Amino acid sequence: MTDWTRRRICCLGGGILMAAAAPHIARGQSRPRVVVIGGGIGGATAARYLADLKTLDVTLIEPKPNHVTCFFSNLYLAGLRSLASLTFGFEALAERHGITVIRNAATAIDATARVVSLQGGSRLAYDRLVLAPGIAFKFGEIDGYDDAAAEVMPHAWNAGPQSDVLRRQLESMEDGGVFAIAAPQNPFRCPPAPYERASLVAYYFKQFKPKSKILILDAKDQFSGQELFQDAWSRHYPGMIEWLPAQFIGKTKGVHVATCSVITESQTFKAAVANVIPPQKAGLIAERAGLTDSTGWCPVDPVTFESTLQPAIHLVGDAIIGGDMPKSAFSANSQAKACAFAIAASLTGSPRFPPHLFNSCYTFLAPDDAFTNAITFAPEGGSIKTVKMFISKVGESAEVRRRMAHQAVGWYSAFTADVFG
């Protein structure tokens, strides 16, 4: 890290009222200030695209020293990628893009004074605020499941230490064991991901623990990409993966940590390793700041991504009610760019563009078998609607699927370079 980067990436302690903490553009302040909360996919993209306009002062607040991508973390669980290869620092955003990165967590937002409070007591004034805090878990909906239980029955739905716990459990599981995945009800982060996880863990089991089984205890009766997954499971892993929908077992209502059991409305399932993915809501800072509605998610204007509940605060990524857009990294990235241009237009008078909203995902069924989708969206009637959709089909040749898997790796490099600079 250069001296310059060190100056740009700082940890704020307590008691400091940041210079120019007045709510609106202060005398002597040359450029409007945009503060971005959350250095994950949505926040890092928004900060980068705002800073690249060269007309705004951009500050990014993120408590973690680096970001581990959830996408491709299922490949890590299968032993096909290292966690280091999924980890990105914020140095390039500071050094190449001139963003001030503060390593701290936002604790409160005063929407009237336009000030963000940080852990330790510092305060930061803004002209516009962008929140991309990702998800929080509704722990209260699964009896016995909390942060401590997640150390034993990991969710691994934020990549990093949780992914590590789950990987180690899978490695030490005896052949013949049962791996249970409790999949949540909609809406949740990345709808195909629990089933991609089942596929890639099955790939790992097929190599190293062929007598083992995977049980998917689902809170739903259907799931994203179902035909493609079920086709792949019968081709690659016959008899290894069993999907139990809510109509047969009911929703997951509790866990018993000591026996590694998942309790649904009708049965108790004992597992050797249990991956409990709880129901979700917007990241806690959004809730605390009064930016969520009764659904637990944040309503936004679909053109500018400004909150419909608080002025001058924009939200992007998994935390929002995104209409037809899935909660995905690609969606977060696309929303963040639209949001950045809308903020620039309102603060600096730069041209307004209609938002270009897009999602494209690659989903692995095996290391050389992946499917894809590509969807365009547009704002319509206060929400975001699908305009055009392409999705892979059952019956595509092995060559087509191999090419998709190969393209996915290229996509990962290009996409993370776009987000983290």
Ligand SMILES: Cc1cc2nc3c(=O)[nH]c(=O)nc-3n(C[C@H](O)[C@H](O)[C@H](O)COP(=O)(O)OP(=O)(O)OC[C@H]3O[C@@H](n4cnc5c(N)ncnc54)[C@H](O)[C@@H]3O)c2cc1C
């Ligand atoms: C297993 C799995 C596989 C996936 N695969 C794909 C895929 O193939 N393709 C795809 O497009 N998507 C995929 N996703 C989804 C994707 O990872 C998320 O949709 C994406 O990360 C959402 O971005 P975000 O910015 O909303 O949240 P995040 O990326 O989670 O970022 C939120 C950030 O906010 C920070 N934060 C929270 N609270 C505060 C606070 N108070 N102050 C400061 N910072 C705060 C957090 O530390 C975090 O860094 C996958 C997800 C999972 C779980």
